[in-house]
Amino acid sequence: MREIRTVTDRIVRQLYGNGSTTTRKDVLAGVRAGNRLTSPRARVFWPVLMENMPSDYLSSNKPTFEEKAEYCAVRLYAIHQQGKSACVYENKNGEADTFFGALQKLRGRLKQEKGDSKSLDRRIQALLSMSNFDSIANSLVQLEKIGKANGFDKIDYSQLAQDLLVLQYSYESANSIRLKWGREYFNQK
Numbered sequence: 001m002r003e004i005r006t007v008t009d010r011i012v013r014q015l016y017g018n019g020s021t022t023t024r025k026d027v028l029a030g031v032r033a034g035n036r037l038t039s040p041r042a043r044v045f046w047p048v049l050m051e052n053m054p055s056d057y058l059s060s061n062k063p064t065f066e067e068k069a070e071y072c073a074v075r076l077y078a079i080h081q082q083g084k085s086a087c088v089y090e091n092k093n094g095e096a097d098t099f100f101g102a103l104q105k106l107r108g109r110l111k112q113e114k115g116d117s118k119s120l121d122r123r124i125q126a127l128l129s130m131s132n133f134d135s136i137a138n139s140l141v142q143l144e145k146i147g148k149a150n151g152f153d154k155i156d157y158s159q160l161a162q163d164l165l166v167l168q169y170s171y172e173s174a175n176s177i178r179l180k181w182g183r184e185y186f187n188q189k
Helices: 002-016 025-033 040-052 065-081 099-114 118-128 133-149 157-167 171-186
Strands: none
Touching (some): 002 065, 002 157, 025 065, 040 065, 099 133
């Protein structure tokens, strides 16, 4: 299961340009525009995905859990990275937030600046009650856009890819991931 984190790390660093100025803007634009892996706009991402994914993670017909998790995590990264020169991804322990850890920081800022975070809390509650992967992915995209507009820092998208993979295994594993996300978001630290 840790291999999905390695794949995400490799793909994101490749799309960023491994620190050079040659980001793959065409691929990032296609990923942002395609709401799922099978979308026509997402086809520009397929070569990057296929060359980086282990063959046992790929399917000959419908997308695998690994492919769906990978695409969702990379899509969120692409949305966050748009218009920024510094990389918004990091996977080193302690140097980047989890996705829901970043949302928890935003929640704290909203409480400080506006007096409450009810609107964001409602979105999180709705997400945590969802069971359909596509609905969860769409909700994550909306949360990413809110976070980006409010100054998200670096995020560990490889951890998010792993969470998204586990989320799809079974009802019990989905519940454990939703509980993990709830803890990350609602914990007052």
